[in-house]
Amino acid sequence: MRFSGTFCMHNEECVSHLFFLCPFSREIWHRWWEAWCQGCIHATSLIDFWESLGRPPAKTSFLQAAWLVGPIFILWNLWLERNHRIFCGSKLGSSQVWKLILNRLQEMIYAKCDMSTYIDPGDQAIVRNLNLGDSCKGCSLRKRPSHGKQRVSRDGRWSPPPMGILKINTDGSSRGNPGHAGIGAIGRSDDGGAVFLLSVYKGQHSNNLMEALAIKVVIERGCSLGWRKIICESDSQIVVDMLNNQKLEDVSWQLASLARQTLSLCRYLDSVSFHYIPREWNRVADCLAKWASENVGRWDINSRDELPFEYCEIIDQMLLEDKSM
Template identity: 55%
Template structure:
């Protein structure tokens, strides 16, 4: 396995190297990439018979195809004329090679050839970006998927972005992928208990997932549509139906939060034997999404009145309150330093306590903490008090 990897890596490096030829004594004419051009035989494989004729005559390097001529006091190099070439090969091939050489400048330098990196960059300097792009071109071709900006959105969480990439590549470990790796176990979807688990099912076709997506489309008051894969989802994804910038950000990163939390819910049911109903999971998604938008976006800008309902459905801070806060001319009040907690005298404990109720009346409780003169916690207490105001 190691030697196979080294062999593949060596081939990738070889394909990325090219010769900046001076004298041409080291660059192979037919097999090497020189001056940024790909190898001649890789671009013109039908010239293979002609290359064998030239190689049999000892014409292997670029130097053999150059000839020096004096231009006054200057020595210049030109490509040799076809009548100076070794005999053999078809007339058509020889004519095509002559035209090919005419399209390339003949270097008049007489120094040592220099091996450089990346034929698309004639500077020949290696960089991590150039290396990554070259490996990507060799392994996957010059294909750029249109949905990569959705997957790697800068405002979303990195772990959500990475997991979205796994989903787009069908690489996350759902049961259908685990079975391909030889695992055995229950392949039923734990979210709906009705179908076999797969990437397309658990995130888009499962009844539990569809309920979450229904909540999402309801936020934007748009028609709910369903797909079978993340790639298809991004292909149908359009512009945000709002004009406020932080809501556009929520529209862009919301699907990644939904897919990530569906995966967490799936794992919670398998490994912890716990479950959340769809409305509870939706509230959790809204909480995470709201915290991210408030932390990373400008929430004090002007809000389109038509977008206020979306703010409310996303449980974001009321835009009117943000606008009023901006218009307030009063300076920010100074913090009262005297109101800070202070330690008690030596040998005395200070107890700080509080109570609250969820509703009026509602479930209520009390709690407190006792600390000594050094500020070290000596005890903590809490108690549920039932229904109180």
């Protein structure tokens, strides 16, 4: 029996067509080569592709890693979307699959590579195109602070809370720090189902301020929905330590004010805890916060139904993957 192509529904599906020749797949590859400022490799088979790949066109170490593993992410996500279309009725467009590829590539690079390494000036455009960090005035990405208080394995995913407890993942984003900023969060119950989500643009602020504001807002939301027990996870160790230690003398008055408001709200709960987690465990909230900071203006999302369709598809895919872990 012969099957028509899953993406284009015109040609007979085979490995070469699925991964390289289908217009859907070719659009993904075009975005990849464009991100690297390279001409397209017009391969017709996996062997042709790997033989034509060549050396990384970048001097920065984490970009060299991305050059090698990125094509594997593309092939894997094309295969996943192909199967999701057949068995789950998925209908993601090429731009949405591309966003998923970038998100997953970013998770791997942040988890496995040293992001404080020197960035060659000629690689700045590639870093921006792959969303691997903000190009700053210096030639290195800002190193995540290390306090040594909380050692966390980076190999993992979101895990559900105990029954009767709401787990909320939060994130803040600032493009420029300070710059256009937003907050993102998602609350989930023990079955992994979304209780609420939010993605809100907040004007021009610093990243730490947005991290703290996100936590304060979600504690308010959890209380308003009637939850009495909350676990809050954030990838900002600075803000988590601030709330757990309650030492506010050495932080800015804005951060201290938000911390006091948050701690005051916690008095209405039976139990609440704040935990630091790596960014790759926090990817849903990370996406929601980034979208808020990117969509300057009246971006005020307070439920899944308010998200544009293409964003809904991405969030639904991430939630499904988290539940299956």
